Amino acid sequence: MNSFFVWLAMVIWSAAAVCIAAAARRNLLAGASEFFIGGRRLRGFVSGMTYAATTYSAFMLVGLVGLTYKTGMGALGFEMTYLIFTVLLLVTFGPRFWLAGNWYDHITPPELLANRYGSKWVGVAAAAISFFMLIPYASVQLMGMGFLVSGITGGQIPFMTGVLLMVALSGFTAFWAGMRSVAWTDAFQAVTMLVTSLAALGWTLYHFFGSPAGFAEAASKQIPELVTFTWEPAFFIGLTLPWAFFALTNPQVSQRMYVPDSAGSLRRMIIYFALFGFVYTIISTLFGLEAAMLIPGLDNPDKAMAHMLARVPTAMGLVIFVGIFAAATSTLGSIVLTLSSMFARDIAKQIRPGISESAERLLGQMSILVLLAACIVFAWLRPGLITVVSSMASGGLLVMAPAIVGVFFWKKATAEGALWSMVIGGLVTAVMYLAKIHPLGWWPSVWGGGLTVIVFICVSLLTTPPDNAGAFIDRVEEELDRHGFRLWLGRKKTRHPGKYRRV
Amino acid sequence: MKGSHFTILLIVITAVDVLVPYLWIGGIASLGASFLFWCALTLAVIVFAVAATRNWGRPV
Numbered sequence: 109m110n111s112f113f114v115w116l117a118m119v120i121w122s123a124a125a126v127c128i129a130a131a132a133r134r135n136l137l138a139g140a141s142e143f144f145i146g147g148r149r150l151r152g153f154v155s156g157m158t159y160a161a162t163t164y165s166a167f168m169l170v171g172l173v174g175l176t177y178k179t180g181m182g183a184l185g186f187e188m189t190y191l192i193f194t195v196l197l198l199v200t201f202g203p204r205f206w207l208a209g210n211w212y213d214h215i216t217p218p219e220l221l222a223n224r225y226g227s228k229w230v231g232v233a234a235a236a237i238s239f240f241m242l243i244p245y246a247s248v249q250l251m252g253m254g255f256l257v258s259g260i261t262g263g264q265i266p267f268m269t270g271v272l273l274m275v276a277l278s279g280f281t282a283f284w285a286g287m288r289s290v291a292w293t294d295a296f297q298a299v300t301m302l303v304t305s306l307a308a309l310g311w312t313l314y315h316f317f318g319s320p321a322g323f324a325e326a327a328s329k330q331i332p333e334l335v336t337f338t339w340e341p342a343f344f345i346g347l348t349l350p351w352a353f354f355a356l357t358n359p360q361v362s363q364r365m366y367v368p369d370s371a372g373s374l375r376r377m378i379i380y381f382a383l384f385g386f387v388y389t390i391i392s393t394l395f396g397l398e399a400a401m402l403i404p405g406l407d408n409p410d411k412a413m414a415h416m417l418a419r420v421p422t423a424m425g426l427v428i429f430v431g432i433f434a435a436a437t438s439t440l441g442s443i444v445l446t447l448s449s450m451f452a453r454d455i456a457k458q459i460r461p462g463i464s465e466s467a468e469r470l471l472g473q474m475s476i477l478v479l480l481a482a483c484i485v486f487a488w489l490r491p492g493l494i495t496v497v498s499s500m501a502s503g504g505l506l507v508m509a510p511a512i513v514g515v516f517f518w519k520k521a522t523a524e525g526a527l528w529s530m531v532i533g534g535l536v537t538a539v540m541y542l543a544k545i546h547p548l549g550w551w552p553s554v555w556g557g558g559l560t561v562i563v564f565i566c567v568s569l570l571t572t573p574p575d576n577a578g579a580f581i582d583r584v585e586e587e588l589d590r591h592g593f594r595l596w597l598g599r600k601k602t603r604h605p606g607k608y609r610r611v
Numbered sequence: 612m613k614g615s616h617f618t619i620l621l622i623v624i625t626a627v628d629v630l631v632p633y634l635w636i637g638g639i640a641s642l643g644a645s646f647l648f649w650c651a652l653t654l655a656v657i658v659f660a661v662a663a664t665r666n667w668g669r670p671v
Contacts, residue, residue, distance in 0.1 A: 181637075181645045188649040189628055192656045196624070199660050200617045203667070324642045337637035337645040344629075371668030378664065382657045390650065517614040592669045 109417065109425055111264035114257065117426045118433065121300070122277050125437075128296050129281045129289035136285045140465040143286035144215045144449035144472060150291055150367045152376025158294035158442070159364045159377055160384040161301065163194075163354070165439035166252045168392045169305065169432045173416075174409035176396025180334030184393040186348050191385045193352035198365070198378045201356060203593040204516045204584050205365035206374050211583075216446070217362045217512070218454045224515045226574035227523035228458045233530050234508055235454035238359050239447060240538075241501040243479065246443045247486035249436045250274055254487060256432060259414050260425070271487045274433070278441035279480045282448070283473055287367065290441050297434035302384060304431035305391045311424055312398055312416070323398070330401050346551025350502035356512045357505040360439075360446040371591055444479050448472040500541035503553030507533035510564040516584060518568070519577045525568030533560030628652060 141147055150158070176183040205220070214220050218238070222231030250271045257270030281293045317323035327335050356362055368374040399412035402419060406412055413432070417425040452472035457463060463471075507530050514521030537556030539545070547555060588594060628649075636644040 181632075181649075184646060185628075185632060185649050188653045189625075192624060192628065192653055193621070195656050195660050196617065196621060199664060200614075328641050332640035335642055335644070335646065336640050337632045341633070375664045375667040379657075379661055382660060386650075386653055386657060389653075393646075592666050594666070 109260045109262075109422060109429075111261040113422055113426055114261050114265060114429065117430050118257075118273060121430050121433065122273070125277060125293045125296060126280060128292050129284050132289035132292040133285035136288055138466070140449075140452065140468045140472070141213060141215050142288075143469045144445070144453075145209075145363065145366045146287035146291055148210065148367060149369045150287075150373065151369060152373035153380060154291050154295045155364065155368045155373055155377035156380025156384070157298040158291040158367075158438075159361060159381045160388075161294035161298040161435070161438035162360055162364065162442035163381070163439075164301065164385065164388055164435055165249055166256075166432050166436035168388060168435060169395065169428070170252060170256070170410055170413050172389075172392040173396040173399060173413045174411070176334070176393050177400045177406070177412040178409040179339060180331070180397075180400075181337045182339030182344060183396065184389065185337060185339070186344065186351070187389045187393070189348050190351040190354060191382065191389060194355040194385070195378065195382045197353070197355040198381075201512075201516065202365050202374055202378060203371070203588055203591070205362065206368065206371075207584060207587050207591065207593075208580075209366040214366065215363075216450045216453050217359045218450060220515060221508075221511055221526060222454070224574075224577070224580055225511075225521070225523035225526050226576065227527065230511070230523050230526045230530075231454045232458060233527055234359075234511070235450045237504065237508065237530060237534050238450060241504045242358075242360070242443050242447060243482055244486060245501040246440050246447075246479075247483045249440045249443075250483055250487040251490060253433065253436045256414065256429070259411070260417055260429060268488065271484060274437055274440060275480050275484055278437050278444060279476060282441045282445040283476050286445060286469075286472075290438075290445050291367070294438045294442065297438040298384060300434040301431045302388060304427045304434075305388065305395075308420070308424055308428045308431070309391050309394055312420065313394075315420075316398065316402060323394075326401060327397050331397065334397060334400055340549075342549045342551065342554075346554055349551075349557060350506045350553045353506055353509045354502060357508045358502070359450065360443045362512075363446050363449070371593060440483075444476055444483075447479055448475040451475040500538065500552070503541060503551070503556060504534055504537050506553055506557045507537060507560045509557070510561050514564065514568070516581060519581055520568055520573050521564070521577065522568045522571040522573045524571040525564045525566075528567050529560045529564035532563050533557070624652070624656065 136142060137147055139147070172183055172187060208214060208220060212223050214223065216235070218231040218234035221234050222228050253274045254267040254270040257265045258267045281289045313320050313323050317326055354361065364377070368377050395416065396412065399416050403412065403415045406415065413428070417428055420428070449472055452468045452475065456471050457468060510529055511521070511526035514526065533556050536559055537552050540552035540555060545552065631648060632645050636648055639645070
């Protein structure tokens with residue numbers, strides 16, 4: 109593809125994103141919570157779209173397409189299982205995070221852990237694990253974009269140019285106005301992702317197969333091995349388990365449970381995200397099946413989408429490219445902003461509890477620059493290890509799941525149980541990933557996750573829970589009723605559709 | 612959603628999500644099998660979420 113058109117697409121799209129970020133800054137108020145979580149004032153649509161754009165990275169149109177190309181229907185099952193778990197987790201934990209965040213002015217998920225367990229070290233451990241897992245993951249987003257830009261232009265646009273452009277855009281939106289600009293640009297990016305990929309899928313279905321029905325018929329005949337489900341159980345569970353709890357364990361998404369301005373907005377966030385994820389997953393999977401029929405025999409399945417780009421008209425290729433660029437940029441910006449908030453709130457503020465909110469915010473902004481610099485270095489060096497570390501990100505973050513569940517559902521959960529389960533589980537999972545140890549064929553995430561649950565329960569039963577544990581959980585349960593968060597099950601209908609906004 | 616409701620629902624849906632493709636339709640070479648099943652199951656969960664949260668934000 110001609111590099112001029114790629115440059116043109118990136119510049120036009122980036123300019124639009126920058127204008128949106130600048131507009132978002134006009135509504136920015138003072139304070140750390142304003143910068144890091146938009147002052148808890150985001151409406152339902154923007155909340156849902158920033159959740160979607162943060163969750164769905166370039167992995168979808170690159171990695172998931174490749175996974176479908178290579179392994180078929182299991183890829184759809186894996187991704188849909190993730191979505192099912194996420195919807196149910198959001199319905200269950202979303203109101204609890206939102207209520208607790210409002211009461212205690214939580215900005216980060218580790219802050220919730222530290223508060224409930226009465227130990228700053230629990231929060232510090234959760235923050236440290238998040239940094240260790242998410243910086244390589246963010247760097248892979250950069251590397252993916254560098255390879256994509258370089259690949260589709262035949263090297264006319266160098267790898268590092270793509271990396272630096274993405275850093276500039278992500279950094280600008282996060283640094284300029286924090287969550288408010290990230291969320292607004294995320295909404296723009298999410299709409300871009302959905303519209304461009306839908307347009308491209310529709311075009312390819314009709315151009316190459318005549319119609320969606322023609323595609324379905326061709327798939328059954330040409331690639332029967334891919335429209336059947338052939339994944340081994342150990343592979344399916346090993347890959348799906350960490351992602352199933354992604355909504356709780358990945359701070360860049362769990363932090364978004366704090367941002368809606370009302371219970372109604374929280375509901376709309378969940379619904380908009382769920383619908384987005386449903387459609388986007390189907391699109392990505394169908395692209396993978398299309399690629400398998402149109403360009404069979406690729407050595408590297410991750411390049412299936414790049415080869416698809418080469419087979420469509422330039423305008424359509426640019427449309428798909430912009431969608432991937434949007435997905436990667438939005439995920440990077442959200443991760444960097446979340447990590448910066450964790451540095452300011454969960455590390456710096458624990459060392460110097462007396463720092464002001466403005467200093468906290470400034471520290472967060474400075475850490476955005478440092479984090480992006482670290483990501484650039486990772487991407488520039490392109491170490492082989494980074495791929496391993498990034499792939500273990502979701503498995504490593506899974507070790508936080510028992511402690512987070514215990515916050516709201518187990519009064520006997522203790523700080524020691526939470527701390528040691530994360531530390532021991534995290535270390536074991538990391539060592540198993542790095543050493544590529546798969547006992548009995550099961551993935552490190554399965555062993556690490558199981559060990560974490562055992563350590564959490566055993567240590568909690570042997571130690572004393574914090575004094576506030578019972579009161580914390582009881583208050584959450586009472587407030588759920590008071591704010592209408594109960595499900596329709598067993599509830600009386602109301603004739604008063606008024607809306608609560610803040611707690 | 613209460614923790615007990617959530618746990619039961621999660622176990623049932625996970626069992627359906629995994630067992631149906633592995634034991635029943637996984638080997639059928641058609642988009643009308645596993646593909647349709649996972650799409651329908653996910654859509655059902657989304658519809659459940661929409662219905663189940665309809666009172667959120669309304670005073671009790």
